[in-house]
């Protein structure tokens with residue numbers, strides 16, 4: 001007997017469907033799966049779909065589970081792992097029976113006749129017509145991240161030419177404002193990808209390790225001038241050779257970050273600054289001489305012994321030793337320790353009230 005697997009997870013779209021259209025998911029799956037055995041994968045917290053007469057598999061969320069072989073492995077063993085010989089396993093299906101995998105959105109569409117694409121715009125799920133330009137959905141001057149951590153960065157100028165299709169890439173759009181750092185956004189996307197990777201194939205395992213290190217070091221203020229060229233070398237190899245779509249998508253996210261967020265990445269690497277003021281590595285903590293009372297509380301709190309001072313003297317932070325943890329600012333009773341502001345500070349210890 002053939003098998004149909006309804007593949008639901010904790011993605012924003014599936015969470016939205018489970019919350020609002022659980023009945024439609026049941027109806028749509030039954031419409032799509034007549035005369036087959038029905039299996040359903042649900043996220044841990046799901047109590048919905050009890051009306052669906054089907055074997056249930058509770059599996060954690062991972063975008064790797066868009067790959068049928070990874071989905072079957074997770075159902076069989078609880079481990080998310082893409083089968084090394086993907087094509088053979090795909091052809092054989094679940095337990096060597098012809099298998100169809102249905103997404104929540106496909107079941108919803110089958111039940112309701114909806115023709116649009118569900119898309120999560122900055123956390124809010126909406127249904128939009130296929131063919132809609134992204135510029136009609138979001139207004140932004142900065143690049144957006146399309147399709148989540150293994151999607152792609154798209155320049156603001158390209159949004160008018162990028163139209164919504166039913167591809168998973170259009171499951172989500174994240175926009176960024178002046179106070180958001182694109183280098184940090186790219187680093188976070190790659191970090192998430194590393195967490196989701198099944199680490200089964202060498203190019204994804206090794207490539208993601210390098211990509212994560214590069215983006216983390218850029219946001220940590222340790223970026224080197226050939227870092228972006230290194231991403232441009234590594235990513236195409238991953239796009240070519242990763243075993244599944246997830247790894248190839250991760251490489252695309254990294255490569256497009258370099259292509260369309262280059263100015264912000266270079267500001268971190270070359271000018272050693274974070275234009276959005278987000279990356280702590282570029283933030284300088286300093287003590288305002290007009291507010292410091294010389295109480296000494298900050299010295300006790302600093303784990304790096306980076307603060308110099310004595311009772312009744314204006315305290316000073318040694319920028320070479322400071323690790324920018326912010327603990328001193330939290331304890332200062334005068335709110336004298338600030339971050340990212342520019343003012344003159346004494347070069348040596350000066351009595352409180354004597355510095356001008």
Ligand code: SF4
Pocket residue numbers: 064082196197198199200201202204205242243244245246247248
């Ligand atoms: S590309 Fe990544 S997620 Fe896909 S099989 Fe290879 S290691 Fe696993």
Ligand code: SF4
Pocket residue numbers: 287291292293294295296297298299309315331332333334335336337
């Ligand atoms: S805790 Fe604040 S007021 Fe006290 S010495 Fe440190 S900076 Fe000055």
Ligand code: SF4
Pocket residue numbers: 285301302303304305306307317321322323324325326327328329
């Ligand atoms: S930010 Fe942290 S490391 Fe730097 S001076 Fe304050 S307590 Fe010390």
